[in-house]
Amino acid sequence: xQKVTQAQTEISVVEKEDVTLDCVYETRDTTYYLFWYKQPPxxxxxxxxxRNSFDEQNEISGRYSWNFQxxxxxxNFTITASQVVDSAVYFCALSKGTGGFKTIFGAGTxxxxxx
Amino acid sequence: DVKxxxxxxxxxxxxGEKVFLECVQxxxxxxxxxxxxxxxxxxxxxxxxYDVKMKEKGDIPEGYSVSREKKERFSLILESxxxxxxxxxxxxxLTSGSYEQYFGPGTRLTVT
Numbered sequence: 001x002q003k004v005t006q007a008q009t010e011i012s013v014v015e016k017e018d019v020t021l022d023c024v025y026e027t028r029d030t031t032y033y034l035f036w037y038k039q040p041p042x043x044x045x046x047x048x049x050x051r052n053s054f055d056e057q058n059e060i061s062g063r064y065s066w067n068f069q070x071x072x073x074x075x076n077f078t079i080t081a082s083q084v085v086d087s088a089v090y091f092c093a094l095s096k097g098t099g100g101f102k103t104i105f106g107a108g109t110x111x112x113x114x115x
Numbered sequence: 116d117v118k119x120x121x122x123x124x125x126x127x128x129x130x131g132e133k134v135f136l137e138c139v140q141x142x143x144x145x146x147x148x149x150x151x152x153x154x155x156x157x158x159x160x161x162x163x164x165y166d167v168k169m170k171e172k173g174d175i176p177e178g179y180s181v182s183r184e185k186k187e188r189f190s191l192i193l194e195s196x197x198x199x200x201x202x203x204x205x206x207x208x209l210t211s212g213s214y215e216q217y218f219g220p221g222t223r224l225t226v227t
Contacts (some may be wrong), residue, residue, distance in 0.1 A: 009155070033214050043221040044119070045158075045205070050214055090156060095214060101146065101165070103216065105158040 002105050004106035013082050016065040021077040021109045023092030027054075034068065034075045035093040035103070045091065046103045051075065082113045118142070119219035121206055125145035127225045134193040136222050138206030146209040148216065149173075149181065151202040158205065164189055165211075194224045 001048045003026040013019045025034065036048040049059060051068050079086055087088045089110045095103040122137035138147065146165050150158040150173075160173030162181040170181050178200060182190045193200055203223050207216040 004157075006157075035215070037218075043124075043203075043205075045207075045216075045218040046218070047215040099172075101163060101209070102160070105150075107155050108158040 001095075002029075002032075002094055002104045004092050006090075006092055006106035006109050008109045009107070010112065012114065014114050015084060016081050018078060018080050019082050019111065019113075021079075021090050021092075021111070023075045023077065025073050025075065025094045027094060027095055027096075029065070031096075033095045034053050035091075035095065036066065036075075036077050037091045037093060037105075039089040039091065039108070041088070041105060048077075056114045079111075081113075084113050084115050087111055087113045119206055119208055119217055121204075121219040121222050123222050124220060125223050125225075127227065128193075128196050128199060132193075132196050132226075134196045134224065136191040136193075136204055136206075136224070136227075137190070138189045138219055140187055140189075140206075140208045140217075142206035142208065142210070142217070143186065144190055144210045144217070145186070146211065147183065148207040148209070149179075149189065149191045150205045150207065151175070152205055152221070153202050161191065196224075198226050200224065201226045 005024045032053045034051045034071045037045040039045045057088045065078045067076045092106040118141045148163040149161040164170045164183040180192045206219040207222045209216045
């Protein structure tokens with residue numbers, strides 16, 4: 001069975017601090033996709049990144065970076081120099097290689113960034 | 116940009132009422148989804164549809180039904196609302212061959 005665990009329920013940081021959101025997944029599939037979505041207070045989830053199981057390269061996009069390690073089944077997300085606008089709920093998700101139909105979401109991590 | 120709209124942001128209904136939640140998308144995506152979001156549980160899939168008049172049960176379909184008569188519209192129906200269906204309901208779309216879902220703003224439903 002597939003499972004996504006986000007052990008951190010809430011994180012609170014002060015602006016400009018770096019913060020890492022943890023994600024651990026379980027799957028028996030050899031081909032799968034991992035995602036991060038952001039849910040701001042407006043409610044709609046916004047796609048941030050997708051990685052496939054064959055690509056363990058880390059990725060950086062501005063202040064955001066992602067660390068994918070198959071050996072530990074983790075896909076962690078780091079925000080560097082956090083800003084108040086980063087305050088949101090962040091979801092890690094896992095999908096089978098056959099497409100996005102059955103995407104399993106983690107419970108989410110609520111990030112508070114204080115000015 | 117993909118636009119996914121949901122008929123209401125907030126809805127209050129009474130136990131036993133029939134409730135319709137509507138979702139409309141403007142990007143011609145084949146696939147549409149209904150999730151419910153509860154604290155500590157993340158998003159759980161209720162139903163999805165991969166074509167007009169086609170539907171598949173998700174992980175928690177009990178107490179819900181869906182309708183997709185037109186490609187752009189996917190409705191979630193609570194035949195007889197109960198208090199344990201109080202939740203945030205999110206609609207999403209997906210184009211075939213892709214993996215990233217596009218979400219609507221959600222409907223926060225309260226059943227009293």
